[in-house]
Structure formats: C-alpha cells, structure tokens
Amino acid sequence: MFALDAETKAAEGPEHHRDELRLWLRLLTCTTMIEGEVRRRLRERFDVTLPRFDLMAQLDRAPQGLTLSNISKRMMVSNGNVTGLVDRLVETGHLERRAAPRDGRARLISLTPLGRAEFRAMAAEHETWIAEMFSGLGPGDVADLLRLLAKTKRSAAAAS
Amino acid sequence: MFALDAETKAAEGPEHHRDELRLWLRLLTCTTMIEGEVRRRLRERFDVTLPRFDLMAQLDRAPQGLTLSNISKRMMVSNGNVTGLVDRLVETGHLERRAAPRDGRARLISLTPLGRAEFRAMAAEHETWIAEMFSGLGPGDVADLLRLLAKTKRSAAAAS
C-alpha cells in the first residue's frame, strides 16, 4: 500500500489532486444537467423561472413568513437578489410583504393564496421530474449518495 | 420486502419520491457551496469571474482553438452567452478570434500567450482549493462518488 502510494505520487508529481478535480467537475456536470432540465420544464409547463420556484418553495415551508435575510441565507444568494425576486413575485400577486411584528427594519414575506396554490401544483409535478431523472439509481445508490454528499457538505463547509 | 414497501407507500401516500428530492437538494447545496467559494476566491486572488475561468479552461485543453458552438456545448450554456464572454476576454487580451480554415461561418477561439499564462497560474491554485474542499473525504469516498455520479449523469441524460 505504502509503496503503491509512493509510486503513484512519483508518477504524477507532487501536489497533484486529479481525482478531486475530476470529482468536482462531475458533480458540477450532474447539477448543471439536472438544473437545466428542471429550468426548461418549469418554463415550458408553468412559465416560471427556477429562482422564483425556489423562493416559493422556501416560503411554502414557512407559513408565517420569512424575512429577506432569512430567505437569502436559505437560498444562499445575495440580499439584493432576493429583493428583486420578491419585487417581481409581489407584482404578479404570488407574494406579499408585511411589517414584521417587533422590528421596524424587517419585513415578512409570505405566499398569497394564489401563490400557494400555484406553487403546490408546480411542486407536485417537480417531484416526479426529479424522481424520473434519478430513476437510473437503485435505492442503495440513493442512500449512498445521500451519505457521501452529507460528508462532502461538511468537508466543503470546513474549508469556507 | 414487499410488505415493507407496501407499508411505506401507504404511510407516505402514492407517488411520493421524497428520497430523490432530498438527494437533489443535497446535490444542489454541495455544488452551490463549493461553487460560491471558488467564485469568491477567484475574484479575491485573481480578479476573475468563474465563467471566464471555465471558458479559459476549455480553451487550455484545445490548443488549436474551438468554435463557439463547440464551447457552448462543452460549457452547457447558450451560444449568445459565449459570444459575450468571448467579447470581454478578447477585450482584455486573453483570447483571440480567427477565421476557421474551411468554414466561413465559424470562428476559432483560442487563448493568447497572456491568456494561457494567466490561466495556468490560476488553474494550479484552483486545483489546491478543490482538493482542500474535498479533503474531508477518504480515497474510497472519492472513488464511490465518482462512480455514483457517473451513474447519476447517465440517469439524468436519459430523462432529458
């Protein structure tokens, strides 16, 4: 084992991390492919963008509403980005802004009844799309990936 | 096995695919975290954006140059997007456009010596960042993920 590692390192030179780089590119390819297909179907079936869908998904899980900061943390995007998304979804009647109870700076964003109804319909179909795209994996594969990606997430978080 | 599956389905209701959805969200989280950190470091260390880095990476592997269509296929982004990226990198002296040998429609894009030198310096550091972010995984984990993500890629491609 030791000899093999030494040999491998010698053959590839020092400081090479090819496998991790390949892994990163493969991870990125998978995500880009699936995300692109989801984006395409959301537009085609519901004439909605993926960021709007993602925002509504966050709000659907929080019936009492969320502040903008909270949303931007959960979505891992900038504050200004969320401001614009909310603007457009308020404009279309899917979201509403109201004052936060005891903080004059904050505003609570929540789904309107229209927004909730439309989101639920989209989410049901979305879930079948995802299942379809992962249908080539067995239950064991899914479990393995869930575990390995949890580990990856911790590893990446430690480096940030 | 059969009884357990039937029970599980009955408990969750028909047509539910929770694990696949969780897997997709976890995949997306990992990618977003790593991508965000790479983006931040590229800006901080080299004052370059991730799309520009990705474009230069494609061209570094193809010394003879690539057409725009070819680039957009490899990067999985739209044609118009690549036009704009190339415009900006030609402007800064990193890329050059020249006529394709036997096709008057196509143009070959390639790195200038400046572009190549700058890319190589960035790429070396980039590779260590990636290795760092995946350092919480063992060699076996990396191999498992490479295999499972290859399977995921095939599965997603089949659904598109």
Added chain:
DNA sequence: ACAAGATGTTTTAGGCTTAAAGTAATTCGG
C-alpha cells in the same frame, strides 16, 4: 446551378446575480 434546409454566430429583450454603497431602524455601552 439553385432552392431549401441545416448550421454557426450574433443580437435583442428580459431576467438573474453579485459586490458595494446607501438608507433606515435597532441594540448596546457608557
């Protein structure tokens, strides 16, 4: 040769995204 279709690139309009700067409200130390 020529029309029809395919392919390669650019343009356009609109939306997404970020970093950084700006505005407003709260909290906290003294």
Added chain:
DNA sequence: CCGAATTACTTTAAGCCTAAAACATCTTGT
C-alpha cells in the same frame, strides 16, 4: 439618554444567462 456599532433592506453598476429572432454561410437534393 445618546452616540456607535450592528442589522435589515434597497439601490446601483456591471456582468452573466437564456430564449428567440436575425443574419450569414454551408450542404444537399434535384
């Protein structure tokens, strides 16, 4: 109580991104 720091949100400037349409060139069938 009050000024300083913090927190919440918005605005701005620049760039990224897509779909669709427009243009240009090549290929193919006849």
